[in-house]
Amino acid sequence: MNTVSAQEPGSGAGPLGKVQPRQLIVTVYGLYARDTDGWMSVASLIQLLADLDVEAPTVRSCVSRLKRAGLLEARSVSGAAGYRISSETERILRDGDPRIFAARRATVDEGWVLVVFSVPESERARRHTLRTQLTRLGFGSVTAGVWIAPGHVHDEAESMLARHGLRAYADLFRADYLSAGGGDADELAAKVRSWWDTDRLQRLYVDFLAAHRPMAERIATGAPVTDRQAFTTYIGVLTDWRRLVYLDPGVARELLPGEWSGTHARELFDEMHARLAGPAHRHVERVRGRRHPAGGLSERPSGRS
Structure with a gap:
């Protein structure tokens, strides 16, 4: 996906650090524009x-940059x-929905997917794109040209390589972890810590809980919350969460630290x-001036990011 802190809307800092207005705009579009043709x-x-x-000048400046980047398109209606989201932005948001709202955690026995790649020095931009996209899918680095992720990420990786014209530079393999020690869970857990910075991710989950749990507890006790307060709080929580889940590789729970805060954060x-x-x-x-049906709106969690 902040920020707006859960404790105090508009505070400007979330557990991952200060959130840029551009990130808030993407969150707002992802949540609320797709039901109006983007x-x-x-x-x-x-x-x-x-x-x-x-402030308004900042919004206009960020929107202009998003337009230049091809993420938004100017359009007048009535x-x-x-602005409407571009087809590429729509795809990115749609692909992100499951990770944000219903992320899957792997099992130990499902294996791994490996991406083995080699990109010539003369095409460093492609190498950067490849590494960025692999990171976005939750891959960790075994060595410079060998990246790993839980086996269920295979289809997403295949689609990403084709979409970015990178298939000629990379090969995909399904794999099981084998070693002299038999590949037991403790040994594999140590490898996971070398492939991903799970200690940092654990700290970020702890920070997320510290930032947003007080407001969650207030709401749970029935403290009154206006629709506007719900909006500012929800945008803050979701923007923080969106950034966190793209750092989480989704490996099996058994391979993560014992006191894994990611479960509580979810x-x-x-x-x-x-x-x-x-x-x-x-x-x-x-705000958009549309009539609201009696009884309120349904939440539709799986279609928003």
Whole structure:
């Protein structure tokens, strides 16, 4: 996906550090524009970002940069100036939905997928793209040209290589871990810690819990929360969570540190999503000036990122 802290909307810092307004704009578009053909008016976007303490000139500047990057496209609807997400942005958001809202954790016996690649020095830009995309899919580095991920990531990796024109530089293998010690869980867990920085990820999950648990507990006790407060809190939680889950490789729980905070962080996110998504959406609909059906909106968790 912040930020807006869960304790104090608009504070500007989440557990992963200060969130850029551009990241908040992507979160807002991902959550609330896809049910309007990916479009949102500039006026609505400015008002929603004002709720997150982002000033109008900053919003306009960030939107312009997103347009130049090909992530947004200018379009007027019924005389209102606005932007819609590009087809590539729509694909990125759609691909990210399962990871954000229903991430799968691997099992020990499902094996691994290896990407073995070699990109000439003259094509360093392609090498950078390849490494960036592998990281985004949760791959860890075994050596410079050999990257690894849980076996269920195979289809995503194949699709990514084809989409970016990188298939000629990489080979994919399904693999089991073998060693002189028989590949037992303790030995494999040590390897996992060398392929991924699980200690850092653990700290980030702890920080996420510290940042957002106080507000979650307040809400759970029935403290009143307005739709606007729900929106600012939810955008903050989701933006932080979105950035965290792309760092998590999703390896089997048995291969992670014993006191793994990622499990508790997932539970907290799911709880806040269930409680805040509906009223946050009501606030957005009110800002966009659309009639809201009696009884509120359903949450539709699997279709938003």
